[in-house]
Amino acid sequence: MSQVKEEFQQFYRTIAGSRFSDWLEILPAQIAAWCLQNRTELDKWQKLLGKLPSLKSSGIDLLNQVRVGSETDVDDYTRKQIIGLLQQFKPWRKGPFHLHGIHLDTEWRSDWKWDRVLPHLSPLRDRNVLDVGSGSGYHLWRMRGQGARFVVGVDPYPLFLMQFLILKHFIGDADVYQLPLGIEHLPPLKQFDTVFSMGVLYHRKSPMDFLSQLKGLLRKGGELVLETLVVEGDEQRVLLPGERYAQMRNVWFIPSPAALEIWLQKAGFSDIRTVDISTTSTDEQRSTEWMTTHSLQDFLDPEDSTRTIEGYPAPIRAVVVAQA
Numbered sequence: 001m002s003q004v005k006e007e008f009q010q011f012y013r014t015i016a017g018s019r020f021s022d023w024l025e026i027l028p029a030q031i032a033a034w035c036l037q038n039r040t041e042l043d044k045w046q047k048l049l050g051k052l053p054s055l056k057s058s059g060i061d062l063l064n065q066v067r068v069g070s071e072t073d074v075d076d077y078t079r080k081q082i083i084g085l086l087q088q089f090k091p092w093r094k095g096p097f098h099l100h101g102i103h104l105d106t107e108w109r110s111d112w113k114w115d116r117v118l119p120h121l122s123p124l125r126d127r128n129v130l131d132v133g134s135g136s137g138y139h140l141w142r143m144r145g146q147g148a149r150f151v152v153g154v155d156p157y158p159l160f161l162m163q164f165l166i167l168k169h170f171i172g173d174a175d176v177y178q179l180p181l182g183i184e185h186l187p188p189l190k191q192f193d194t195v196f197s198m199g200v201l202y203h204r205k206s207p208m209d210f211l212s213q214l215k216g217l218l219r220k221g222g223e224l225v226l227e228t229l230v231v232e233g234d235e236q237r238v239l240l241p242g243e244r245y246a247q248m249r250n251v252w253f254i255p256s257p258a259a260l261e262i263w264l265q266k267a268g269f270s271d272i273r274t275v276d277i278s279t280t281s282t283d284e285q286r287s288t289e290w291m292t293t294h295s296l297q298d299f300l301d302p303e304d305s306t307r308t309i310e311g312y313p314a315p316i317r318a319v320v321v322a323q324a
């Protein structure tokens, strides 16, 4: 069986007999359909994944960064071989990762986002945690680094699953998973202790449905950690941009923090706290050798960095914590 399918089988075995076992009623059929739909790409990637060397690492740090081993674990030839394989999985957007002395410098400093979020979380130790829209899975490893017991990410984009599996190959941690699903494919499990969703709300056409779906995944009293684009203004202000926002298609609603809090209230959350508001800088999101196309700097008005090139307010992001 292919490595990707084996990973899914392992997930099914892990949740069978656990509080997540109801998920098995629909998940295997969804995953099978996804594998069929992406068969050609999967076959290609599978071959590349199979070429990753199995290495002994001199240590893993998921607490302060995502780092596996060090430069001295591998010879030059093997390092070049790994770099060559990693390059075939570009663009690398969310990271950074340090793999046996290779600095995989991604478009985003996702570690900076984590540093903004972490001080406001209920301790993750021994929690069952879900990250909706997990991208390459960077934050999944940081959640595990905080002692979460069981960590699941969902992201519908196939390349990001491959990037996650590359990291999993090197880290070798069995209790961290990523599934190729969108939020819309998840049943209301009502079991997770903490649900994260960072950078996804504005991609959803119906933000209220999205918030209700997130709530349906949490156990009673569980914690939602929502990070999203916001605009300045009072509770009546919500921006619905035209075709593009900072060159991104598929951007729907960007609320003010006050409006977002009201949405969360209406979706049935309590103890709602906006714990951080930060302007995204061109140091946090930029082109690198691992993501060589345009990045934030190219999406801002060259004359006025407080505006996007479409004339909207430049990206500001808020972190909101709430209880189900």
Ligand SMILES: Nc1ncnc2c1ncn2[C@@H]1O[C@H](C[S@+](CC[C@H]([NH3+])C(=O)[O-])CC(=O)[O-])[C@@H](O)[C@H]1O
Pocket (backbone or CB within 6 Å): 094, 108, 110, 113, 132, 133, 134, 135, 136, 154, 155, 156, 157, 160, 181, 182, 183, 184, 197, 198, 199, 200, 203
């Ligand atoms: N329906 C959906 N369901 C789940 N995920 C989705 C869906 N649609 C898109 N995505 C995924 O949501 C992620 C949004 S990026 C944030 C990554 C990380 N969380 C971060 O905070 O750095 C933010 C951005 O690039 O705008 C992507 O990985 C999509 O594939």
